[in-house]
Amino acid sequence: MEYDKDSVSRWVLEAVNGSEASFHRLMDLYYKGIFRMIFYRIQSKMDAEDITQEVFFQAYNRLNSLQSPDRFKSWLFSIALNKVRDFIRKKKFRSLFQALPENLDLESEGNPGSRPSEAHEQLERTDFWNMVTHMMTGLSNKEREVFTLRFFDNLSIREISQVMDKGESTIKTFLYRAMLKIKNNPSLQKLAEETMQ
Amino acid sequence: MNSSIHPHLKQDRLIASLVDAGDLSLSEAAHLQECAACRADRLTMEKEFSSLGDLAERYSPEPDRPAVLHFPKERAWVAWPLGWKASMASAFALLLVISATWYFTGPFKTPAPFQEVANGTTPGDQELMSEINRLSENAIPRSYLYITGEYDKGLSEDFIRFVVPLEDHDAISRQNKKKGHAAC
Numbered sequence: 334m335e336y337d338k339d340s341v342s343r344w345v346l347e348a349v350n351g352s353e354a355s356f357h358r359l360m361d362l363y364y365k366g367i368f369r370m371i372f373y374r375i376q377s378k379m380d381a382e383d384i385t386q387e388v389f390f391q392a393y394n395r396l397n398s399l400q401s402p403d404r405f406k407s408w409l410f411s412i413a414l415n416k417v418r419d420f421i422r423k424k425k426f427r428s429l430f431q432a433l434p435e436n437l438d439l440e441s442e443g444n445p446g447s448r449p450s451e452a453h454e455q456l457e458r459t460d461f462w463n464m465v466t467h468m469m470t471g472l473s474n475k476e477r478e479v480f481t482l483r484f485f486d487n488l489s490i491r492e493i494s495q496v497m498d499k500g501e502s503t504i505k506t507f508l509y510r511a512m513l514k515i516k517n518n519p520s521l522q523k524l525a526e527e528t529m530q
Numbered sequence: 531m532n533s534s535i536h537p538h539l540k541q542d543r544l545i546a547s548l549v550d551a552g553d554l555s556l557s558e559a560a561h562l563q564e565c566a567a568c569r570a571d572r573l574t575m576e577k578e579f580s581s582l583g584d585l586a587e588r589y590s591p592e593p594d595r596p597a598v599l600h601f602p603k604e605r606a607w608v609a610w611p612l613g614w615k616a617s618m619a620s621a622f623a624l625l626l627v628i629s630a631t632w633y634f635t636g637p638f639k640t641p642a643p644f645q646e647v648a649n650g651t652t653p654g655d656q657e658l659m660s661e662i663n664r665l666s667e668n669a670i671p672r673s674y675l676y677i678t679g680e681y682d683k684g685l686s687e688d689f690i691r692f693v694v695p696l697e698d699h700d701a702i703s704r705q706n707k708k709k710g711h712a713a714c
Binding site for chain 1: 541542545546548549550553575577578579580581582583585586587589590591592593594595597598599
């Protein structure tokens with residue numbers, strides 16, 4: 334559901350003044366977006382749900398530090414991005430001590446007793462994310478982050494610059510380089526064809 | 531401006547226009563506006579990139595939990611593995627046992643008041659000292675003990691008779707005391 338910017342700004346101001354109802358409206362509005370944003374990066378539904386909760390909890394506690402109500406969305410995404418980085422860092426640290434396969438949740442979500450259609454969907458999902466991972470392999474961390482924020486999370490250049498705390502021209506440069514590299518990747522055409530079907 | 535004057539936009543220029551349309555030069559922008567082929571290429575490219583977001587959304591699960599803020603519990607300074615009621619009862623019982631042990635066991639008896647400990651005297655010491663003083667004041671000289679027969683009071687009469695037999699009962703001694711009787 335789309336809301337006009339004025340409503341969002343009003344809810345943010347009300348939430349800053351202590352209105353839990355307004356904060357829950359904001360949460361309704363951005364919950365799925367933040368959840369997906371986290372899931373795209375960590376590929377685990379359970380962890381994504383936990384981190385989403387943490388993001389909104391932190392946002393609620395630090396509403397006073399928000400500079401402008403117009404920046405609420407990018408502010409929320411920057412909190413989420415930091416949480417994801419923390420999670421990945423901890424996961425890497427833990428993986429030093431235990432040999433677990435990457436993307437464990439994604440692989441284990443398929444239930445052996447599930448219906449054939451579900452199993453097929455699961456296979457398609459795994460295929461898609463493997464292709465995305467392959468497509469992003471040649472990108473630097475910054476390029477990958479900017480590209481994901483632009484085309485997966487549908488943020489504007491200005492919002493991305495606020496999330497990453499970098500100038501818009503820098504963001505444009507990263508995005509341009511990432512798009513050039515990905516455009517020549519055959520996986521992109523394949524995925525695009527799949528969408529057209 | 532005629533589109534045939536300016537060559538078709540290359541891939542990198544089309545990408546630049548997707549990043550920011552303002553990045554194109556005036557001639558490139560004019561060509562793009564007039565050239566249907568370049569516009570079609572740009573549109574295809576735009577769809578290819580935006581399709582990634584659509585597919586990502588399609589291949590992502592929906593969150594199970596509702597969009598309700600669950601405040602995480604603060605980590606307590608004291609852990610309550612049995613729940614706070616059971617833990618409090620256990621702590622109280624433990625306190626009771628320790629108090630009982632303290633009260634009834636010797637080493638844990640209540641210590642003497644501070645002042646007495648500081649002076650080096652306790653009620654037990656005072657009692658002992660008064661007994662010593664009483665004995666020393668009323669002491670009877672040893673010779674008196676011989677007279678009253680209390681010096682050897684601790685020894686039994688049979689034991690003394692065994693060690694030192696009475697003369698009347700000893701025949702050999704009695705014979706020895708007689709005149710003209712030689713010892714063997």
